[in-house]
Amino acid sequence: MTPSDTQVEEARSALQTKKVVNDFSIRVATVNGTGSQTSNLVLLRALFQMGIPVTGKNIFPSNIAGLPTWFIIRASRDGYLSHTRDSQVLVALNPETAEEDVHTMPTGSAIIYDEPLTLDRLRDDVVFYAVPFNKLVTPICRDPKLRKYVRNMIYVGVLAHLLAIDRDEIARALNKQLGRKKKALEMNWAAIETGWQYAQQHLPKRDPFILEPMDQNRDKILIDGNTAAALGCIFAGVTVVSWYPITPSSSLGEALIDYMKKYRIDRETGKATFAIIQAEDELAALGMVLGAGWAGARAMTATSGPGISLMAEFSGLGYYAEVPAVIFDVQRVGPSTGLPTRTMQGDLLSTAVLSHGDTKHIMLFPGSAWECYTMALEAFDLAEEFQTPVFVMSDLDLGMNYWISDPLPYPDRPPNRGKVLTEDDLQRLGRFERYRDVDGDGIPYRTIPGTPLPAYFCRGSGHNEQAEYTERPDAYVRNMDRLARKFETARQRVPAPEVIDHPRARVGIIGYGSSHYAILEARDHLRQQANLETAYLRIRAYPFNEQVEAFVRRYAPVYVVDLNRDGQMRDLLKLDLPAELTPRLRSVRHYDGHPIDARHITDDILSQEASL
Amino acid sequence: MTPSDTQVEEARSALQTKKVVNDFSIRVATVNGTGSQTSNLVLLRALFQMGIPVTGKNIFPSNIAGLPTWFIIRASRDGYLSHTRDSQVLVALNPETAEEDVHTMPTGSAIIYDEPLTLDRLRDDVVFYAVPFNKLVTPICRDPKLRKYVRNMIYVGVLAHLLAIDRDEIARALNKQLGRKKKALEMNWAAIETGWQYAQQHLPKRDPFILEPMDQNRDKILIDGNTAAALGCIFAGVTVVSWYPITPSSSLGEALIDYMKKYRIDRETGKATFAIIQAEDELAALGMVLGAGWAGARAMTATSGPGISLMAEFSGLGYYAEVPAVIFDVQRVGPSTGLPTRTMQGDLLSTAVLSHGDTKHIMLFPGSAWECYTMALEAFDLAEEFQTPVFVMSDLDLGMNYWISDPLPYPDRPPNRGKVLTEDDLQRLGRFERYRDVDGDGIPYRTIPGTPLPAYFCRGSGHNEQAEYTERPDAYVRNMDRLARKFETARQRVPAPEVIDHPRARVGIIGYGSSHYAILEARDHLRQQANLETAYLRIRAYPFNEQVEAFVRRYAPVYVVDLNRDGQMRDLLKLDLPAELTPRLRSVRHYDGHPIDARHITDDILSQEASL
Amino acid sequence: MSVTTSSPKLNRIGLPLAAYKGGKTTLCAGCGHNAISERIIEAFFELGVDLQWVAKFSGIGCSSKSPAYFLGGTHAFNGVHGRMPAVATGALLANRRLIGLGVSGDGDTASIGIGQFVHLVRRNVPLIYIVENNGVYGLTKGQFSATADLGSTLRNGVVNDLPPIDICSLSIELGATFVARSFSGDKKQLLALLKAALSHRGLAVLDVISPCVAFNDHEGSTKSYKYVKEHDDPLGDVHFIPSYEDISVNYEPGTTRDIRLHDGSHLLLSKLPEDYDPTDKMAALRMLDDARKKGEHLTGLIYIDTNSKDFIELLNLPDEPLATLPVEKVRPPKEVLDEINESFR
């Protein structure tokens, strides 16, 4: 026995003794279009139902069928809901990537694989379980076309047995996933049973990974951010939606269609209390939203990077003519077409100043599926309060992956429709100037079409307080200054940051959006590994509230976590903070398209701290 | 006599004694569409020919006929070529604005007006000259339709007499302006003569403003920036132009058409050595440019704000797929449609990051008509050297107004076509990887269509060194890092700033583009008025060359002069400079749509200095 | 279509003609667009349209400025170049009670805006869509639009060698439900067509030939360019726009009329006969094609389909405007959210 062999042997026996309970992650490597997403969601849901903190990350390709796809399910006893780079359990079903998949696994992992792939020849520091999927599938599925699908359900059974997932929870999860389709249920259950039994009979447990019920998910829900966002829009009372399909925002549009059809048809009249239009492109989508917003509707669109670029001209019109609009940007990897099915926070800087001229936009940054919902509600209020486009900057990770969340709260107040003058108001006031700063907050009053005359002429060209066309320099400057004032007013009205101070902290971390959970976990790492206590501020909106500045004053250095190459939030802070504070900012950047993991943040901060 | 009357009287007699030679400005207020632009250009040109440093600013409305328009001709003995807010001579021909026009004039001004307007009732601290334009026009113009035009030529004659403009120079200028149209020449000359004679007979000189020949314009030319830019493109060897009309860039496209038709038709074959396409919109315009650039042509477009917004998506493609393109942004006042015929530097920030994702663009900032020409030459070289879109950020003031300039220099080197591999290269090298950083400068090699196979697949989606489609995180990051490296390389290859150091200077000024001449003049004011010696750096490109940083290190505070509300160049500097330097930056902003004047800069700097 | 030309002092809702006027035009004297504004004023006045419910839309161009010059004080949205259809669609869905009137130019519609126009037609959005068609970009000083006639020439000598887009036949091809063409100077016909459009349910496309006096390039303008050079241009000044009188014509159905424009160019208009049946799509296309071959512009109500549903109906919208539905109608009750939350447990 060579020394390395001894080490391996030791590792192995260690495995067999020390159980690892609810603290590992499962990576399923398959081919897309084979329906494995359903199998994976059944697994995810079963763990959720078992009360275990769990997350699911779908790493899928930008095509419909036939390319490699991975699904990573992380169970975390400690409640960490972020992505991990390492997994400990692998299901290797894709011949194309199987070898590389095996090599990425850490020593001691458990690997379930398709027998003909003979992956066990590759390493001996991991535990292999061979499953003859093809042999197992034939008896339960006569239709050869469906076999590649049924194979995927088999691994659910195998994993359930090996990891001790509650069979009833699997059954419940399957039910939930498939609804009332009886035939489908039967066939799927048969496949799961087959896997289970095969594992029971042929795969004695040799790895330490075990799932045990917990009680962490009481009253929680499992939801993706796009569905949550769509529901937020519905409860915000959206009436006009215009969208153009684009990954990863399409499921937001589609959830809107599904729920609106169900819950927003007037009982009495059978009429739709909404209009959803699939526009011909994103220019038209935002154009329709602006038309509708001008006419008084709560209107929105959802898109992703390329769509945002196409909306540049109309966004500037919305800003300058002061028309409310809600725009969801479910960000993906750019530039250009980039990696359409990978996640990134890459559109911040260009969206903040989207459109030529001195344009500035309000942005919201949901940090959870729950906030995708609540910020949808807030976005409509802000758009109408400030009469301007509001961008909700979600991303693929938030939008398309499944997250444990508190239940969605019913709105506690009626929609804020902003400064809209009614017929009565007009009569009372006797006059109306569309762009006059009556209240000193930069926000003017508006009327909506259908209100008695005189109305105002809405335009993207130069105008004075009375909305009349003018090229006068003084009128132009007055108007632009008022718009700047309005933006300043927004500073204190947008969602405030979430701040976690710490008396012993020197170092601060600023994050936003989908990096939230990874930062929470990294803070624990930093405390545990390096005894580095950190304070944390999660930005929830742009323009930045004064608390952001106060935080940067309190801590130094402040690490700004960005999911992009250029450190775009760091850049926005540089533009916004008093210049003397910006030397405090450092950048932690992650931009390979995968969700950010805590380890990346921890390592980066530690190495920057070391290099001080 | 009341005391104020005394003052007036004093001023008046002062006027009559002290001659003001070649140091005042003439404001002509007319109605657009009446052909006054021709009259004004005749005046401008006559002064130019007299050897007097002179500039002309056209403040015109965004319509075709019937709205107020002003033309301001400044004669400056001291060679100041920038705009001034105050004029000393007014031609008030537009009834709609005449009263306001009169009120804006300083005490002691000379005002020529249309007699029936009876403007002399308005003030008595200025000199009025009433001219009965209608009476004068009838005998020389039988066609009533043309009379509003001929009226305008009359004031040329009146001014020529009052200000002592050389009649021969007027005649030469008229000839130059109208070319060989005999009938037109006759009619126009008659009108000028009429004005001259009327002044001679009825308007004894009562004001101090006089023009005298100088010798400052030897070998100089008088040219607008758009024409200069078009000529630069032609001598750069542009072959494909695609554009969509938009003020104030249209005259660039139109100059290209005119000159290409004249100078770029192959003598032997009679064929056009260029293609100019009027695209259906700006998206298409840039799309065509990218297609042509990919195919190896030197290709360009010219547009303004709204067009830049529409080019956002294609700009990102150009950046990411690495396709050369030259884009002129002749900036006008935004946001949105804004004031299409007014000037601004409002697109810097949004253009720097134009398109979603981590996109960054090279920008050039011509500071004179001469540089509109030379930077056109440089833009094509840079676009091909860096295989990326290059934005030339001109503005309406530079582009459409007339400037005294050194003659345009013939290019001193052949076009730099960048790293293009020919058939021979390919054979010699034996292999070709489109996106490999062979030289460590981030710039890869390319081939152009028609080169033997294997070619590469140009795409806006994720790709590796071999230009193959990939979604691999590592390949994505490598490629993005290389693009960032390429941008760093550009830092030292783009036009370096122009730096004027001064041993006694503490304060620095940073400017760019059309504010150049106003800054030069303001520096003199500051020295003369406040004994404040300043250093000056004129930025000529983004990304910033290291000299910019060094300058900011040498001086503090550094005033950044921006023609926009938000201080966009200041913002770009904040993003780019080491954070510890940014507290040195202050902002001087001007954004009413008129060209910036030295007084504005002087006053702003002095008040900021005072408030320190 | 009956034509009312005598206008009483007050209309049926008790308003004078003056109530339908707008701001002072800033377009060139003699511009066809001004004449169209006049007809719009008359049509809305004569039909007694309640101005509170009017929503005017436009893009960018001289034509697109004109909504400021008629029906003053009404609700209006002047958007960006070529994208008026989207804005109008959104607004009309938000409030179905609005009477939508869109004014665009040929550049705005057929060049940059053709994509949105195509989809507007497909959707049959209830909107009167007027193309004030002069074959040039007026506001940017006379470049060709996509409706410029083959062979027409600009002042700088550039010749158009691309075939024009025919707004009418294109609309018919795309399934438009009301397609008409007229001439800005044909008061009687244009007024009648506007009134007809006002009573149409669905999109009404009105392609109105509207000569540009500053940069005309209509059929025969090769000739007109020469004409100008030889007869009318002692100034040699591109910055001078002469004032012209409005052109006005009046001719009978079934006849052809040769119109001489200010710059000497000619326009051949042929009016559909009275007994023409505008419900046959293929026949309409053939009529247009025949006229085109003769160098004529066919005018009149070329095609109509009164059976198709408009976009409001297709979307099954309620009678009340979406924009002002009360919160109870647009925010489902708490029980619904409970049910939804439950579905994610």
Added chain:
Amino acid sequence: MSVTTSSPKLNRIGLPLAAYKGGKTTLCAGCGHNAISERIIEAFFELGVDLQWVAKFSGIGCSSKSPAYFLGGTHAFNGVHGRMPAVATGALLANRRLIGLGVSGDGDTASIGIGQFVHLVRRNVPLIYIVENNGVYGLTKGQFSATADLGSTLRNGVVNDLPPIDICSLSIELGATFVARSFSGDKKQLLALLKAALSHRGLAVLDVISPCVAFNDHEGSTKSYKYVKEHDDPLGDVHFIPSYEDISVNYEPGTTRDIRLHDGSHLLLSKLPEDYDPTDKMAALRMLDDARKKGEHLTGLIYIDTNSKDFIELLNLPDEPLATLPVEKVRPPKEVLDEINESFR
């Protein structure tokens, strides 16, 4: 048009069929787009096209991915969604020797891209433009495109109630010089049309019906949706895409063929008769209209015009590519600049 089906080992320029293949497809098994790629390979091989001069263009979509799967190693530009016409136009003007082949989808062409398509047609750019038409957005998982048939239904129950844009009749209306329709599974016809397109000077529009096996919504798919539900869907899984064989048909000119697609829906194809005259524009439009009324898709070379100038000719370009003109040709001599400077003195 003569059709060659027997392919010799090497073609006229001495290359084997393999030289014309591309990368392995990543589209669904049975996707019509793959069959079209096969025909492109055959056509280019059989005509012995010199691959060095081929330039492939596409937008975004499953269809637009396919240029990676044929004529591998040739020059290619995969641009952004719906804007391929502009990119192709620019490239082909830069280098007129290129043989331009564009592949687009119905979403890419008829929805987001219709504006650029219209102007591409107007310009008669020398390009083969294939629309791989499946009535849906494949790549974004099955929403309707603007060519979706009226009444077709998506898996989520959404019904299309807007009329489809007919690429062929629209192209003819706009003055296209080569307009054909085929079906991805009709090897013989499609191959022949591709070869014809290759020899056309000007824009060749090929509208190829190309069923999507994952999200089909062709004519009758209301039925097909039900059909899927009742017969074939024991899985209830939207993430599962079954593999299908390619559909292949072969039928005679002048006949109609009812094609059953994988999901049970039907497609009625009717092939133009041999004696059909494709040079009469109005007749072509009427043929299309008649077929449409019968619920049939007319296939074949529907319209051709060989007399019109293409865009290269209109622009009076030299024989050599603009891209590689030597500097002497594109930079006027110093004397010219001197002359110009003088003119500004």
